[in-house]
Amino acid sequence: MSAALAVQAQGLTKRYGRTQALAGLDLAIPAGTVYGLLGPNGAGKTTAVRILATLARPDSGWAKVAGHDVVREATAVRRAIGLAGQHAAVDEGITGRDNLRLVGRFHQLGAREARRRADELLERFGLAEAADQLVRGYSGGMRRRLDLVACLVTRPPVLFLDEPTTGLDPRSRGEIWDAVRELAGTGTTVLLTTQYLDEADRLADQVLVIGAGRAIADGPPQRLKASIGARVEVAVGSAAELPLAAAVVARLTGGEVALDQDGLLVSVVSRPGRETSLPQLVRELDAAGVAARDVALRTPTLDDVFLALTADAAAEEVAA
Structure with missing residues (x-):
């Protein structure tokens, strides 16, 4: 794999029963970029992330993350990534600070380093004032931000964000966007799946539109918008x-x-x-x-691109 690519995949397929979730997906994500993966419900976005994060095995094809094969070198891949799913996976019964310390200890950081890293991240992402409050009292945006921050305790070079702002109000979405921009500025590679086209337009250096488990179009947002x-x-x-x-x-x-x-x-x-x-x-x-x-x-906006491309793909699928 090219040293310039943080994530690469060729011909990924995955079927669940009669449902073809992926049908030959290719990916090439440059290191240090925010890459948007767009598509309607059922397009295969989450399946792709699950395979890249070693949570599912492809039926065929291959993928590498940070230079490691997701099947043959799954342990090395897990050490190189952070993953924030569609719902915040934090413990509501303890404080924000303790959540981050727990993650650090789970990943075998020493007690002192886990404390130091937790304090650093809480300050950097605007959670220091609420750090010693129980997470059950956090707003939805704060919980999602804490969930994102928890992925960074071990400084992963690659971060997967699977629809990170689903269900959040505009203010909370803005907070998550700010956090993603902060991450991108540090050189972290971010793969962002989303149904919010304005989100991808604001955050992504490059986007890939998928439908029915395969790529429809890819490129910088401006180029895709100019194409229609x-x-x-x-x-x-x-x-x-x-x-x-x-x-x-x-x-x-x-x-x-x-x-x-x-x-x-x-x-x-x-x-x-x-x-x-x-x-x-x-x-x-x-x-x-x-x-x-x-x-x-x-x-045109990315919404226009999305609607035009997915409509064309659906028409081709029906015709076939």
């Missing part, structure tokens, strides 16, 4: 203007136009390379005699 074009929406004043506006929008964008007869709305996603400007669009509508009530030009 901008969305254009034109609201008109009468039904008679709908076809006129549709003709203008189709000519400028090259995309497939959708008409909302009730809302008197024309919308389209432009083809890549056929983006138009708002002033040009307004001029062309005026020239065609369209008195638009509203004209909007919205650059």
Whole structure:
């Protein structure tokens, strides 16, 4: 495996009964990056993480984490990783400080080093004031942050975060995002699975969209967003203007136009390379005699990428 890759996988497959969870997944995650793994429920995200974390064995294919094979060198992989699952795995009956000390002792740190490491992490991630409170009194965001911090006691070079902000309120999600950015700044490799597209957009250096257990597209968020074009929406004043506006929008964008007869709305996603400007669009509508009530030009988000790519993948699967 290349020294520049913290995680690598080729042809991973996994079946549970009649369900094909993974169907030949490849991964190549550069060291020191935040890598987003995106996909709908059932796409295979958690299965991939379980295999990489040695909690499940692939039916075929291979994977390496920090240079170690996940099947043949499982013990070495476990020493090199941290894992935060979808639910905080902390002991609510003891304090935050004692949770971290317990983790350190479990990983065979000496008592003094476990105390020192716990104190360092609590301070660094904004939990020092609540360190000696029972965890049952923590907010949801604080528990998730403590769970994440517990993964760092042994300084793992690779960290797996499986939907770390599921069910959290916006403030708590922001706290976790800050913690992930802090980790990335120290050189830790983070594999983040999420259904929140804004989360991946803000945090990930690169994302991989998967569906039905296989890769659909990968690349930096900006490149993926540029691949599907901008969305254009034109609201008109009468039904008679709908076809006129549709003709203008189709000519400028090259995309497939959708008409909302009730809302008197024309919308389209432009083809890549056929983006138009708002002033040009307004001029062309005026020239065609369209008195638009509203004209909007919205650059694509990862939500748009996700919906477009997963819809295409689903259509191909049905056709096959």
